[in-house]
Amino acid sequence: MNILFVADVFARAGRRAAAEIIPRLVRDRNIDFCVVNGENAAGGFGLTENIVRKFKSYGADVITTGNHVWDRKELLPVLNRTEFLLRPCNYPREVAGKGTVVVTSRRDIPVGVINLQGRTHMPSIDCPFRAARAAAETLRRETPIVIIDFHAEATAEKIALGWHMDGLVSAVIGTHTHVQTADERILPRGTAYLTDAGMTGPHDSVIGVRAEIAVRRFLTQTPIRFKPAEENVKLCGAIVAVNEGSGKAEHIERLQLDLKSAGAEEDDEGD
Numbered sequence: 001m002n003i004l005f006v007a008d009v010f011a012r013a014g015r016r017a018a019a020e021i022i023p024r025l026v027r028d029r030n031i032d033f034c035v036v037n038g039e040n041a042a043g044g045f046g047l048t049e050n051i052v053r054k055f056k057s058y059g060a061d062v063i064t065t066g067n068h069v070w071d072r073k074e075l076l077p078v079l080n081r082t083e084f085l086l087r088p089c090n091y092p093r094e095v096a097g098k099g100t101v102v103v104t105s106r107r108d109i110p111v112g113v114i115n116l117q118g119r120t121h122m123p124s125i126d127c128p129f130r131a132a133r134a135a136a137e138t139l140r141r142e143t144p145i146v147i148i149d150f151h152a153e154a155t156a157e158k159i160a161l162g163w164h165m166d167g168l169v170s171a172v173i174g175t176h177t178h179v180q181t182a183d184e185r186i187l188p189r190g191t192a193y194l195t196d197a198g199m200t201g202p203h204d205s206v207i208g209v210r211a212e213i214a215v216r217r218f219l220t221q222t223p224i225r226f227k228p229a230e231e232n233v234k235l236c237g238a239i240v241a242v243n244e245g246s247g248k249a250e251h252i253e254r255l256q257l258d259l260k261s262a263g264a265e266e267d268d269e270g271d
Helices: 010-030 047-060 073-080 128-139 153-165 211-220
Strands: 002-006 033-036 063-065 100-104 110-117 148-153 171-175 192-194 200-201 233-242 247-258
Touching: 002 010, 002 100, 002 148, 002 171, 002 192, 010 033, 010 200, 010 233, 010 247, 033 148, 047 063, 047 073, 073 128, 100 128, 100 153, 110 128, 128 148, 128 200, 153 171, 171 233, 192 233
Parallel strands: 002 033, 033 063, 110 148, 148 171, 171 192
Antiparallel strands: 002 233, 100 110, 200 233, 233 247
16 A cells, blocks of 8 residues: 655645646556645645635645644634544544544545644643554544554654554654654664654745745844745655555655646735
8 A cells, every 4th residue: 555645835836846746646646546735725823725626626635633632713713624634643532623633545545644832842731652553543433544643842752652653553753843854764673763754835934924024033132023934835745655465664665756847826815
C-alpha cells in the first residue's frame, strides 16, 4: 500500500500546489491513501470548511491539523461533524473534534490515522507519548496500518516519539516547523520515520511569511501583521510503502516537488 503524506499546506500558494500536485501524485504514483496537514491553509492560520471540501476533492482521505486549528472559531462545528478532519488527540476530551480515525483506502483496506501535538515550546496538554500508545493500541484492533502526524516543535521530542512507537505504527511523520528534514528512515521494528515533512507552500519566505516582514519583526520585536509569500511554491511530504498484512513500512520517500503552473486557485479564503 502506498500512502501519501502532504506537509503543512500554507495559504493560497500552498493550496495551489495541493490542487495541482496531489491529484497527479495519486494517479501517477498509485497512491492508495492520502493524509494532508491543513492547519495553515487559510491565510497561513487555520482552516475553513470550504478548504476541507477542496482537499477532499483533490484526493485527501484524512486532514490533520495542529495548534492553529483553533484560530478560526467557525471551524469548531466542522470538527464535530467531519469524521476525516482531525485535531490533535492529546487535547482535552471536552474540546471540539477528535484526534483519531479509521478510513477505508482506495483498495478497501482500513487505515488508522492519529493526530498528535508536542509539548516542548508548545501549549501544555496531555502527554503525547502516552496518548499515542493508547490510540495506536485501540486503532490496531481494526487495522495494522496506522499513521501518526506528530505536530511538534522540538526535533528531540519527535525523534523520541518515533522510537517510542517503533513497531506499533506504520509511520511517524513530523509537522509544524515548515522546514523539511532529510532523516527519513525505517526504524528497526518497521516504522517509517521523518522528523519534519516540511511545508507545501512558498519557499522564498520565512516558513511561509514574506521574508521582509519576518525580518522586520525580528529586528524591531514589535507586532507586525504577517502576510503569506507567493514565490517558489513547492509541495513537500513523503510517500510510505506499507505491507498490508503486517502494517510495517517497507520504504519511505521524501518529496519536494515544484509547482509548475502559474495559475492561481480561486481566492476566497481571506489571504
